[in-house]
Amino acid sequence: MITQFRLKKSQQVLNIILLAFFIIFYSYTQAQQSIWQFEYPEKDTIYTDNTSIFFGGNVKKDGKLFIQGENVKIYKTGSFLYQFKTQPKNINSITAQFIIEKDTFSRTFYIFPQKTKLPKAIAKGDVKIVQITPAEAEWLQPGNILTITAEADKNSDLYFFNAKVKLKKISVSNSIATYHGLYKINESDTNNIKLLTGFNILNGNKISFSAPSTLKIKSTSEIILGKTIGNYAYMMYGDGDDRLGGAKMSYLDTGINVQIIGKYNGLYKVALSPNHSAFIPVDHIQIQNTNTEYPESLSANINVTPNSNFDQIKINLDKKLPYSSTTELDGNKLKILIYGATSNTNWITQLENLQSIKNIYYEQTENNVLTININLKTAINWGYDIHYDQNNLIIQVNHAPKSNKLKDLVVGIDAGHGGSNLGANGLSGVLEKDITLQVAMRLEKKLRKLGITTIMTRTTDTTLSMTDRIDYLKSAHPNMVISIHCNSASPLVKGNSTYYRYISFRPLSQYLHSEMLALGLDNYGNIGSFNFGLNGPTQFINALNELAFISNPEEEEKLTNPNFQDKMADAMAKAIKHFFKDFTSEKNN
Missing domain, CATH: 2.60.40.10 (Immunoglobulins)
Known part of the structure; x- marks a missing residue:
């Protein structure tokens, strides 16, 4: 009993010593981290x-x-x-x-030195499928191209696509070769469940292999129709992706009719015309069980009327069709492409007192593509909106502000990130969401001092989604919107950059960039076709200003300096003022 008691006592003492050591070590580590x-x-x-x-x-x-x-x-x-x-x-x-x-x-x-990662060995006769494109294809139609990249023994002869195509050897590394092949789907492949199968001939042996995925081929005679759903449905040019999503072609109203010709990568491929197709995320399409709304229509009369804040174009159609728009800076032109439309328009009515629209005319640029050309009176495109009212396509082209006096200008200011969305951080631990709000509040104060009406997406540390911001700004009807962010990259990268998506909105981003560079910041560029959320709306002129790189310690120091924050706000206010004066000095051409 005494021995057991002594052992327990010794263990308790040891535990106390270990605990004390841990507390001292932890305190020392925490002290180091704070220093x-x-x-x-x-x-x-x-x-x-x-x-x-x-x-x-x-x-x-x-x-x-x-x-x-x-x-x-x-x-x-x-x-x-x-x-x-x-x-x-x-x-x-x-x-x-x-x-x-x-x-x-x-x-x-x-x-x-980096540990060398040896490639996983491929067993004799086995085939490793590296990639099949389109990736994650669920169903396709004749005319689509399938490609495969595979690895196998360098002495292999590989056949794929139901053994119809012999794959070409494109490279060799040690005993393993990379093979590649292409195949164009034809009508005879309809419902061919063996299309993604093949065999490997090696040393006289024939070994079958197949892709882990399944693929359906549907006949071109099978018409599959759908309608857009949700407030932010959009079309993309291709099925690619990057940090900000694929390259968007156009946002779409709800209830628009589309013909679906494929499904892969979480996207529906839709036919727009004999020569055009696009991709729409599957969660923005509802398949129609009754195929009564094929996306084709004749256009009827076009009416152009003035309203209090915009000029409106109404195009009569039989059904809602997909559309896209492009802008031209030279000549200040707006083009609307209506897919599936054929002109039967013999009457374009334009009322007096139009303030935004100078001329409107159409061209049947190809089969099932009707192009509406709009020449603007204003010195710059102040924004436009496209939507449907029943089956009538409505295009609203904003008027310029009432005068070139700053009191008639409304500016939206977006402080990037906020709340649970921290954004990037600097080496000191400073958060992007805090810098953007500080600078945005300074800018708002300076614009108000100039007599400009301001709209803020946030004035506190609030969590807002991108759609929250866009919805709010659309409802507030600003003339222009500036979104303020900090950039982040390798710690040596520095400079200011501004961003736009539509060419007609580029001038605002250029004015901002020029004034920011005057502060001595490096030139990181003026970047177009940018896929950032607040560069997407067409309803107001917009620009993204990436102030500087919070990831660079020199620029982090500037971004956290109240005096430099004030200079950045001054620069943006100056850019907005000069832009407004330059593009409203002669409101109408």
Whole structure:
């Protein structure tokens, strides 16, 4: 009993010692993190073949930081950045020291050559299918092209697409070769469940293989129709994707009739005309069980009438058809393409007192594509809206502001991100959502001082979706909208950039960019055809201003500086003022 008691007592003492050690170690670690912290690299051991690596983070501003004995600049935000040139294929040891008052903190990093990842071996006779396009195809129609990329033994003869096509050997690495093949679907393939199968002939042996996916081929005589649903249905040019989604062709009203000719990548492929097709996300289409609304129509009369804030065009159709629009800066022209429409229009009525529309005429540019050409009176396109009223296509072209006085201008200001949407962050930990709101509030104050009416999407740290912002701005009817963001990339990248989607809206982004560069910021570019959400609406002129790179410590320092924030707000206010004066000095051409 005494022995057991002593053992228990010893264990308790040991536990107390271990707990005390843990508390001391944890406190020391927390103290270090509050004094200096590395955002990258995240670990002390790094595997890379890069010729350089960045060390970045934040420290107490009144200390001194040394990496490899070199004094590293500490910015006013506490951020630091150091680029170390590695010795490839060697083990690199990097020592960092931070000295503050009488304390010295050290940390050592080790950089090892990247571990070579050996390719997974392919068993003799096996075939690895690398890619089939269109990817994730559920059903296609004759005329579509299928492609396959596969890997197998370099001595293989591969046949695919129900063994109709011998795949070509395009590269060899060690004993493995890459093979590629194409196949055009024809009517005889309808409901061919073996189309994605083939065989490998190797050393006289014939080994079957198949794709893991299934694919249906539907005859071109099978007509599948659908209607658009939801408030933000849209068409894309192709089935590609990137960080901001695929390249959008046009937003669409609800209830528009489309013919569907394929389904893959989560998209429906729709036929617009004999020479045009587009892609619409499957959740924006409802399949119609009764095929009575085939997307073709004759156009009837066109009426053009003035309203209080816009000129309106009404085009009579038999049913709702898909459409897209393009703008031209030279000559200030707007074009609306109506797919599935054939002209039977012999009457275009234009009333007096139109303020936006100078001329309107149509062209049957090809079979089932009716193009409506609109020449504008205003010096710039102030925005337009396209929607349906029953089966009538309505095009509303905004009037210019009433005068060239700033009191007649309405500007929407969008502070990017907010609430749970943090945006990017700087090395100091500063958040993009906070910078954008601070600058937006400064801009709003300056515009109001000029007599300009302002509309803010947010004035507090609020979570808003992109559709929330767009819906609110559409209902508020601003003349223009500026969305304010901070950029983020590699820590050496710097500069201001502005963005637009439609060419007729480019001038505003150029005015903003020019004034921002006058602050001494680097030129990261004026970028068009941008797929950002608030560059999408056509109802008002809009531009995205990526102030500077929050990921760059030098620009992070500027972005957090109240004086520089004020200068950025001044620059934007100046750009808006000059843009407005230049494009309303002569309201009508």
